[in-house]
Amino acid sequence: xxxxxxxxxxxxxxxxxxxxxxxxxxxxxxxxxxxxxxxxxxxxxxxxxxxxxxxxxxxxxxxxxxxxxxxxxxxxxxxxxxxxxxxxxxxxxxxxxxxxxxxxxxxxxxxxxxxxxxxxxxxxxxxxxxxxxxxxxxxxxxxxxxxxxxxxxxxxxxxxxxxxxxxxxxxxxxxxxxxxxxxxxxxxxxxxxxxxxxxxxxxxxxxxxxxxxxxxxxxxxxxxxxxxxxxxxxxxxxxxxxxxxxxxxxxxxxxxxxxxxx
Amino acid sequence: xxxxxxxxxxxxxxxxxxxxxxxxxxxxxxxxxxxxxxxxxxxxxxxxxxxxxxxxxxxxxxxxxxxxxxxxxxxxxxxxxxxxxxxxxxxxxxxxxxxxxxxxxxxxxxxxxxxxxxxxxxxxxxxxxxxxxxxxxxxxxxxxxxxxxxxxxxxxxxxxxxxxxxxxxxxxxxxxxxxxxxxxxxxxxxxxxxxxxxxxxxxxxxxxxxxxxxxxxxxxxxxxxxxxxxxxxxxxxxxxxxxxxxxxxxxxxxxxxxxxxx
DNA sequence: CTTGCCCACTCGTCTATACGAGTATGCCTG
DNA sequence: CAGGCATACTCGTATAGACGAGTGGGCAAG
Numbered sequence: 001x002x003x004x005x006x007x008x009x010x011x012x013x014x015x016x017x018x019x020x021x022x023x024x025x026x027x028x029x030x031x032x033x034x035x036x037x038x039x040x041x042x043x044x045x046x047x048x049x050x051x052x053x054x055x056x057x058x059x060x061x062x063x064x065x066x067x068x069x070x071x072x073x074x075x076x077x078x079x080x081x082x083x084x085x086x087x088x089x090x091x092x093x094x095x096x097x098x099x100x101x102x103x104x105x106x107x108x109x110x111x112x113x114x115x116x117x118x119x120x121x122x123x124x125x126x127x128x129x130x131x132x133x134x135x136x137x138x139x140x141x142x143x144x145x146x147x148x149x150x151x152x153x154x155x156x157x158x159x160x161x162x163x164x165x166x167x168x169x170x171x172x173x174x175x176x177x178x179x180x181x182x183x184x185x186x187x188x189x190x191x192x193x194x195x196x197x198x199x200x201x202x203x204x205x206x207x208x209x210x211x212x213x214x215x216x217x218x219x220x221x222x223x224x225x226x227x228x229x230x231x232x233x234x235x236x237x238x239x240x241x242x243x244x245x246x247x248x249x250x251x252x253x254x255x256x257x258x259x260x261x262x
Numbered sequence: 263x264x265x266x267x268x269x270x271x272x273x274x275x276x277x278x279x280x281x282x283x284x285x286x287x288x289x290x291x292x293x294x295x296x297x298x299x300x301x302x303x304x305x306x307x308x309x310x311x312x313x314x315x316x317x318x319x320x321x322x323x324x325x326x327x328x329x330x331x332x333x334x335x336x337x338x339x340x341x342x343x344x345x346x347x348x349x350x351x352x353x354x355x356x357x358x359x360x361x362x363x364x365x366x367x368x369x370x371x372x373x374x375x376x377x378x379x380x381x382x383x384x385x386x387x388x389x390x391x392x393x394x395x396x397x398x399x400x401x402x403x404x405x406x407x408x409x410x411x412x413x414x415x416x417x418x419x420x421x422x423x424x425x426x427x428x429x430x431x432x433x434x435x436x437x438x439x440x441x442x443x444x445x446x447x448x449x450x451x452x453x454x455x456x457x458x459x460x461x462x463x464x465x466x467x468x469x470x471x472x473x474x475x476x477x478x479x480x481x482x483x484x485x486x487x488x489x490x491x492x493x494x495x496x497x498x499x500x501x502x503x504x505x506x507x508x509x510x511x512x513x514x515x516x517x518x519x520x521x522x523x524x
Numbered sequence: 525c526t527t528g529c530c531c532a533c534t535c536g537t538c539t540a541t542a543c544g545a546g547t548a549t550g551c552c553t554g
Numbered sequence: 555c556a557g558g559c560a561t562a563c564t565c566g567t568a569t570a571g572a573c574g575a576g577t578g579g580g581c582a583a584g
Contacts, residue, residue: 019566019567019568020567020568021567021568026474029474045533045534045535046534046535047533047534055568055569056568056569056570056571057569057570057571058320058567058568058569058570059567059568059569061535061536062567062568064535065327069331069471069484069485070471070472070473070474071470071471075534075535075536076534076535076576076577077534077535077536077575077576077577078533078534078535078536078575078576078577078578079533079534079535079576079577079578080533080534080535081534081535089468094519094521095521097521097523098523098524099523099524198523199522199523200520200521200522200523201520201521201523202518202519202520202521203518203519203520203521204516204517204518205467205489205516205517205518205519206512206515206516206517207469207487207488207489207512208333208487208512208513209331209332209333209485209486209487210332211332212288212291212332222331223471224471225469225470225471225487225512226469227467227469233523250468250469250470250487251470253468254466254467254468255466255467255468256464256465256466256467257356257464257465257467257519257521258462258463258464258465259356259357259359259462259463259464259465259519260461260462261359261360261361261460261461261462261463261495262360262361281536281537281538282537282538283537283538307563307564307565308564308565309563309564317538317539318538318539318540318541319539319540319541320537320538320539320540321537321538321539323565323566324537324538326565337564337565337566338546338547338564338565339545339546339547339564339565339566340545340546340547340548340563340564340565340566341546341547341548341563341564341565342547342563342564342565343564343565
């Protein structure tokens with residue numbers, strides 16, 4: 001039961017006014033930053049840390065909970081506390097909705113995933129009519145009812161994104177868009193076939209901590225924020241034809257945009 | 263000392279297998295969501311919650327710490343625990359670096375802030391030469407040394423963003439760009455005057471929890487992630503002339519992009 | 525050899541207590 | 555009335571102990 005990780009963690013400074021649990025968190029954080037604990041490594045158990053620092057278990061747990069909310073470590077019941085592995089990230093390029101991609105027939109998500117060598121799935125597909133929230137209604141020009149298409153995307157079995165598309169009912173009712181599978185190229189291809197040639201998209205991006213519901217849906221570790229993206233699609237007549245509300249696990253994504261300088 | 267918030271919080275379900283501290287957190291969260299506690303409101307004190315639920319103080323604190331990491335509440339030593347107020351949000355439009363804005367002479371940040379009726383400041387401006395990190399070097403075409411310009415932006419006295427611009431030394435040395443104040447229109451205006459007509463920007467966006475250093479610099483409440491934006495500016499010859507690394511308080515920003523559909 | 529159980533070790537939940545430190549209020553003093 | 559102090563109330567830090575529940579390895583029985 002002696003120090004299982006000899007020399008990796010130092011001693012406390014009793015003269016410091018920094019709280020003990022913060023000092024412990026600082027030392028572990030530094031050890032991770034410097035690579036003395038690597039991705040996936042098991043940290044010393046709570047009991048070992050109690051032993052090493054001569055503090056009570058609650059103090060140690062307090063330290064570990066700090067590192068957990070920072071997203072540095074994850075704890076697994078019955079197994080230990082581990083340095084959080086950095087998952088592969090998906091890069092979302094700003095041209096992912098370009099017409100030329102649509103014309104190839106596959107959905108943007110699947111094309112990109114396959115290019116990255118990952119296995120992708122889409123599940124919990126729900127399609128139905130509903131009353132839009134105030135925010136969605138405002139973006140769509142205040143329709144009374146909308147068609148909502150909900151789906152969750154998984155990458156190599158891990159849920160990474162949950163998205164809902166909203167379309168005005170007068171536009172989507174009794175069309176392939178109201179079917180679970182709207183056909184090759186997705187709903188944007190169908191919209192264009194129906195005469196709504198797409199002109200541009202507006203995207204709004206926020207980041208925040210997930211709600212408990214989002215934690216479940218995306219199986220998020222603690223300390224992982226979400227990226228909340230709201231995209232509005234406009235046709236060439238300036239009408240908003242779709243709003244897509246997407247919540248992404250922030251540790252699985254990097255968004256890329258290209259902006260002209262003029 | 264009776265229930266100071268009569269009826270707002272319910273009772274525990276002893277038959278539930280949901281942990282007590284989670285049930286308490288659930289009830290407070292629901293009360294906030296439904297508006298029974300409003301922004302800035304003081305929650306019942308820990309002692310009152312202990313009384314109300316008949317649990318120990320550590321259990322109550324555990325509940326509150328959940329809500330804190332979710333970003334729903336903030337605690338203030340000696341005062342109480344409060345529903346976190348949603349700060350005013352700065353909207354960053356994707357045309358904020360358009361040439362027409364530059365030609366007006368003011369920096370993008372200040373122009374936007376004034377338009378929104380906020381008072382803006384820039385502080386901790388540091389300009390100096392340094393060795394670039396591996397990542398920055400790769401984006402700039404592997405220069406050995408770079409000019410770094412660091413600054414922090416404040417809105418109505420609150421720090422919201424910390425940014426560092428990196429430029430290849432051969433391009434920036436002995437130019438106004440190496441001065442603390444580069445003059446009207448900022449460094450992009452100077453670059454264009456020097457013959458580097460800007461063509462486009464690449465922006466990469468990630469979200470994550472802040473480091474302790476970022477918590478201090480941006481005075482972040484717990485439960486607030488950061489948005490990490492890395493922008494690379496290219497001139498018309500395809501050369502990367504600047505990389506700007508920006509860390510933003512996520513609760514203060516919404517990023518907006520417009521994408522063409524073709 | 526395989527199956528199943530037990531046990532040791534891990535983190536999860538909860539209690540009870542103590543003292544420290546920051547804040548606000550009101551009273552007392554000058 | 556102004557200033558300062560006492561006090562009560564707030565959250566912060568830390569201890570010690572108890573039991574529960576998930577995991578994994580080893581041992582024993584079949």
